[in-house]
Amino acid sequence: MEVTINGTKHQLSASLNISSLLSLLAIEGEAVIVEINEKIVKKDFWQTTFIKDDDVIELVSLVGGG
């Protein structure tokens, strides 16, 4: 299936939950904010939320800013 992660298309072989997607991308979960199709998915639901075909995923975090 194909998903868009931070604006880039990715092919994923199997359906993954958010936690495994983050592991796959080697992103540490502590400070990540996950948005799927413009809806925030809170950390409590990362294990139970599975990525679907055509999902638009944004992985963001707080950074320094003025």
Place this chain on the structure above:
Amino acid sequence: MEDDLIIGGNRFSSRFLLGTGKFGNKEIMRQAIVDSGAQLVTVAVRRIDKEKSTENILSFIPQGVLLLVNTSGARNAKEAVRIANIAREAGYGNWIKIEVIADTKYLLPDNEETLKATEMLAAAGFVVLPYIHPDLYFARALVSAGAAAVMPLGSLIGSGEGLKMEMMIKILVEEITEVPIIVDAGIGKPSDAALAMEIGADAVLANTAVAIAPNPPLLAGAFARAVEAGRMGFLATGQKKEKPTASASSPLDGWLGK
């Protein structure tokens, strides 16, 4: 003497706000926050970039310092609202500095979209601090829309040009009494911050000047003292200020309806 800054019902003993962008490293940033005495610091929301540092900025923000998440990167009201919702839902509170910028050359705030975003976010329960042109009518519209403070630019973001907008900010100080006026952007030196406070601004936000200084914590402390000195000067002189007034060059009567 108790002279707290009150924004959205919260009291702050410090009238200096510090931005967290552009610091060489996060430990220096942390020390600068500590030495600035700032109780409110701005942060931004960005896509994760694995090429860059993955350090969690929150680990470097001292306990008790309130986060003011900016909507930088937003080009319109809708995007600003989206960023604000992301921040709140992620648990980073409901304090939002609205920054809607449609050009990358001057980084000027888009007043129309800023007003829309202010209306939507204030109605949704956010504490909204919009970054604006120092325009009186626009500031009044923002107050009506529920802004908790207004943040007029001193000069262009990151320019260090100081208080180029001094006259217009004086008018805001004179006329906008419902919410604090926080001078933001372009503050290059502690003396710029002192001047902003002397003319009656309620607070000052600086970022670039501190972050790129050879010794950010030292300059952060200098800014804090300058803000305090300017405030004391303002209070001590009986809040006497040169009040800007206009004098019409066209007749003020004899027009339609008068």
